[in-house]
Amino acid sequence: MRDQKCPLCGHMAQFQFMPYGKDPKRFTCPTCHLFVISQVTEKLVVESPEKYRLSFSMASKNAERGQILHIIHKDKENTKEIMWQYEPEENWT
Numbered sequence: 265m266r267d268q269k270c271p272l273c274g275h276m277a278q279f280q281f282m283p284y285g286k287d288p289k290r291f292t293c294p295t296c297h298l299f300v301i302s303q304v305t306e307k308l309v310v311e312s313p314e315k316y317r318l319s320f321s322m323a324s325k326n327a328e329r330g331q332i333l334h335i336i337h338k339d340k341e342n343t344k345e346i347m348w349q350y351e352p353e354e355n356w357t
Protein backbone atom coordinates (compact mmCIF):
# COMPACT_ATOMS: atom_id res chain seq x y z
CA MET A 265 0.00 0.00 0.00
CA ARG A 266 1.25 3.47 -0.80
CA ASP A 267 0.23 6.79 0.73
CA GLN A 268 -1.37 9.50 -1.33
CA LYS A 269 -3.92 12.27 -0.85
CA CYS A 270 -7.37 11.00 -1.67
CA PRO A 271 -8.48 12.44 -5.06
CA LEU A 272 -12.04 12.76 -3.72
CA CYS A 273 -11.71 14.36 -0.29
CA GLY A 274 -8.04 15.40 -0.05
CA HIS A 275 -7.30 13.49 3.17
CA MET A 276 -4.37 11.14 3.37
CA ALA A 277 -5.34 7.76 1.98
CA GLN A 278 -3.67 4.60 0.79
CA PHE A 279 -3.82 2.89 -2.57
CA GLN A 280 -2.52 -0.14 -4.35
CA PHE A 281 -2.34 -0.90 -8.04
CA MET A 282 -4.36 -3.89 -9.03
CA PRO A 283 -2.13 -6.90 -9.63
CA TYR A 284 -2.78 -7.21 -13.35
CA GLY A 285 -1.10 -3.99 -14.45
CA LYS A 286 -0.55 -0.42 -13.43
CA ASP A 287 -4.19 0.56 -13.54
CA PRO A 288 -6.54 1.10 -11.90
CA LYS A 289 -5.76 2.12 -8.35
CA ARG A 290 -7.76 0.75 -5.47
CA PHE A 291 -8.01 3.39 -2.75
CA THR A 292 -8.66 2.93 0.93
CA CYS A 293 -9.59 6.28 2.45
CA PRO A 294 -10.59 6.91 6.09
CA THR A 295 -13.34 9.26 4.85
CA CYS A 296 -14.49 7.74 1.55
CA HIS A 297 -13.82 4.06 2.36
CA LEU A 298 -13.11 2.07 -0.82
CA PHE A 299 -13.09 2.97 -4.46
CA VAL A 300 -11.36 2.04 -7.70
CA ILE A 301 -10.19 4.59 -10.26
CA SER A 302 -7.85 4.65 -13.27
CA GLN A 303 -5.03 7.16 -13.33
CA VAL A 304 -6.56 9.04 -16.27
CA THR A 305 -9.92 9.31 -14.52
CA GLU A 306 -8.20 10.29 -11.29
CA LYS A 307 -6.63 13.30 -13.02
CA LEU A 308 -10.05 14.35 -14.35
CA VAL A 309 -11.59 14.00 -10.90
CA VAL A 310 -8.89 16.08 -9.23
CA GLU A 311 -9.50 18.85 -11.80
CA SER A 312 -13.28 18.74 -11.40
CA PRO A 313 -15.28 21.06 -9.10
CA GLU A 314 -15.38 20.18 -5.44
CA LYS A 315 -19.13 19.45 -5.51
CA TYR A 316 -18.49 16.57 -7.94
CA ARG A 317 -15.64 15.20 -5.89
CA LEU A 318 -17.78 15.29 -2.77
CA SER A 319 -20.63 13.54 -4.58
CA PHE A 320 -18.23 10.72 -5.55
CA SER A 321 -17.04 10.55 -1.95
CA MET A 322 -20.65 10.27 -0.80
CA ALA A 323 -21.38 7.56 -3.36
CA SER A 324 -18.36 5.63 -2.17
CA LYS A 325 -19.44 5.90 1.47
CA ASN A 326 -22.94 4.74 0.54
CA ALA A 327 -21.76 1.52 -1.10
CA GLU A 328 -23.45 -1.50 0.40
CA ARG A 329 -21.43 -4.18 2.07
CA GLY A 330 -19.60 -6.22 -0.56
CA GLN A 331 -19.81 -3.43 -3.13
CA ILE A 332 -17.10 -1.03 -4.23
CA LEU A 333 -17.38 2.21 -6.16
CA HIS A 334 -15.70 2.20 -9.59
CA ILE A 335 -15.20 5.70 -11.01
CA ILE A 336 -14.81 5.83 -14.78
CA HIS A 337 -15.00 8.40 -17.55
CA LYS A 338 -16.42 8.43 -21.04
CA ASP A 339 -15.38 10.62 -23.95
CA LYS A 340 -18.39 12.59 -25.10
CA GLU A 341 -17.68 14.83 -28.10
CA ASN A 342 -15.24 17.39 -26.72
CA THR A 343 -15.82 16.73 -23.07
CA LYS A 344 -15.15 13.89 -20.72
CA GLU A 345 -17.99 12.75 -18.57
CA ILE A 346 -17.15 11.23 -15.20
CA MET A 347 -19.44 8.41 -14.14
CA TRP A 348 -19.46 5.78 -11.46
CA GLN A 349 -21.00 2.43 -10.75
CA TYR A 350 -21.08 -0.06 -7.92
CA GLU A 351 -19.35 -3.36 -8.57
CA PRO A 352 -18.83 -6.46 -6.45
CA GLU A 353 -15.85 -5.86 -4.23
CA GLU A 354 -14.57 -9.35 -4.99
CA ASN A 355 -13.85 -8.17 -8.56
CA TRP A 356 -11.24 -5.81 -7.14
CA THR A 357 -9.43 -7.80 -4.52
Ligand SMILES: [Zn+2]
Nearest residue numbers: 270273293296
Ligand atom coordinates in the same frame (compact mmCIF):
# COMPACT_ATOMS: atom_id res chain seq x y z
ZN1 LIG B 1 -11.29 10.32 0.57
